[in-house]
Amino acid sequence: MSKLKENYKDSASQKFSDFMTGDLEIPDSPPARKKPDKQDKIVDADEFFSEFTISDDIQRRELYQAFRHRRFVKHASKLYSIMSAVIGLIIIVILLITVAYLPKFGNKSNPDNNIVSQRYIENGLEETGAVNIVSGMILDYRAFDTFGESNVLFIACCCVLILLRNDDDEPKPDEDVIDFKRDIILEKAAKFLVPVILVFGIYVVLNGHLSPGGGFSGGAIMGAGLILFANAYGFERMERLFSYGTFKKITFGALLFYGLAKSYSFFTGANHLHSIIPLGTPGAILSSGLILYLNICVGLVVACTMYGFFALFKRGRI
């Protein structure tokens, strides 16, 4: 337990460290048990009403209702805990029995070994131009779902902004002084690591269609790099690189590009028109149609979301 809490002296870890350093005073008598908070336990009517002086009828009625409510809550909470345990057990048993009846994992004749996965594996490279079949699946065959997923990230970030954003623009004086302590070890390590992490993230994003990885994983790596930088050097220096404006512009640009590019592709696909997007030679960096660009978009959105969550939870602003 950290020493930030008021009662840190009572905590087990503090007592242990006191014991190790020999500071511990051994009490003569065992510590008095904490008395249960009386307020929550009263269900006896006389005791309850004796706490109040009742002046009129309305007050009496309200008090009576409060008393009944408290009694109800006490009984109901007991019943609820028993019921929830029973229901939880029943659901566990039902689901376990169900699992026993499901197709065996990895069996060759399972229903999920069918034409769908067959075509992904056999024709995936030829039809999408992506060496990484997973990228081909999520960004070409099922690109609509992935657009939905990137919108989930976008909307989640908006939600956190709604919840945690401080409305005052002026940063509070010495906010960074409280939050941020310069740490020479972290700074040196970050100086060394952040460029490597960012470059690796960019590599994973750009090679999403050629090797394992892609927008989601690469974006997460880049986001981690940004978070490390912010932790090492503080938000003030981070803002020179990445402010709320940058965040808005990047998210807007990436999602808009994704939306428009994919709308074009959907529209031509559905109407059986010729699409001008070339597939390129599989294996080259500039290949596989839109997948590379969509990976970049997804990666940017993921990186911004990761860093945005961190900044919002840490200080209420991006």
Added chain:
Amino acid sequence: MEFLRNMPFFCIILSMVSAVIISIMSDKAARVFSLIVIGAVGIMSSLTLIYVVSIGESYTYYMGHFPAPWGNEIRVGILEAMTATLFSIVMFASVLGGMKRVFIDVAPKKRNFYYIMVDLLLAALLAMIYTNDLFTGYVFIEIMTISACALIMIKDNGHCLVAAAKYMIMSLIGSGLILLGLSMLYDLTGHLLMSNIKEAIELNEASGLYQLPLTVTVGVLCVGIAIKSALFPFHSWLPDAYGYSTATSSALLSSLISKGYIFLLIKIMYRVIGMDVIRETRIGNVFFVFGVVGMIMGSVRAIAQTDVRQMIAYSSVAQIGYIYMGMGLGTELGMLAAIFHIFAHSSAKSMMFISADGLSYVSDDSKEFDDLGGSAIKNPIAGITFTVGACSMIGIPMLAGFIAKVCFADAAINASTIKLVIVMLALAFSTLLNAVYFMRAIISVYRPIKEEDQMKIYPRNPKFIVACLIFIGLNIYLGTNAQPILDLILEGIGMFA
């Protein structure tokens, strides 16, 4: 004419891209822009409806270059197009009518986020209505859950945060169950496309394979969606979420979000599992029982409320019960009644939330019945709208709710005797209870005004009046012109199978 095929795709992409564009807009531009988008979606959906009716059959539409089991696909039929049209009209009027309240309730820097959420909600609704692929459905369930949560919590006070937390927990349990069901279904069939799953299930049925897991899957999916749409025992998140959030959010939550999930459930019943298997699992009887209990319990709780918004919220529990009861009858007429009630309820309930907000606007922002006395006289258009909505919910002829109740009774006559008796008794009792609490509400808002209040003049809000007129028109249209709509719904259900 052939070009109209593309309209559903344009609707979905337009609402998704517009949400992204709104993120860099000022709040005034965001308001106007999102209204334009919703209006455009409404127009395009009605064009789709005209097109589908004219070609007389449903069609599928590739989302990409690849045919169905490999790529994504949407499917357009009469029922889908109708639902999309009605939902966008209701959404347009709700956003328009509650715009001023959103302006008051939401902090200045968060206002354009509200419209991002509204647009993404519209996109999720449309995608869930049109999708032919279960996993696409799941992705958009997620978007819908998050945006609904944001719509509740964006009004920054304690009640809304607690309500949003409650909603989040319950809704995520629902999402988890749905995901569990989908993965089991994928394991059993090897497909995510609705029509392919149905084929595989029919094959499995014929060979007697995987009976038990399929039953559990159906159960898990149905419970998940029931939690998300607040069927009776899972309604604990509902009163707070509908009662405290800003008026537009309540209207959207009650009339669109829960209905979107129910629409997906109907689609799963018809197009994924198949009605034969559904009847074998007898899940319909479960829906029926909980629906009937919900009808009564929701109304009883509504009577006990002293807050107008909470009362409308509990009334929603009862109305959701009606819909599940219709689905539980297990006949095509029952489903017809349930779908018509989806339409009737979404047009009437959103109207009540918006007009109740108009009433509390002239009563110092109080929602208690004691303070609302005379508010309908101070704000006549809100009073009339509230009355029309309440009458529609009670089931006064010429309004949408009446047709829905007649349909339920009609469907019950064709079901088994025991269900007939239960439905008739429940309908009668529930209508009586509806009348009790709605009449009390109407009477209390039309109480004579106190003298010192008579001189106060409240500024007219033209947006609110337009929204009210749209709602009244929609309800009267559904109530007086029901036969062609019912025929179209029947035709749409035929296209599902």
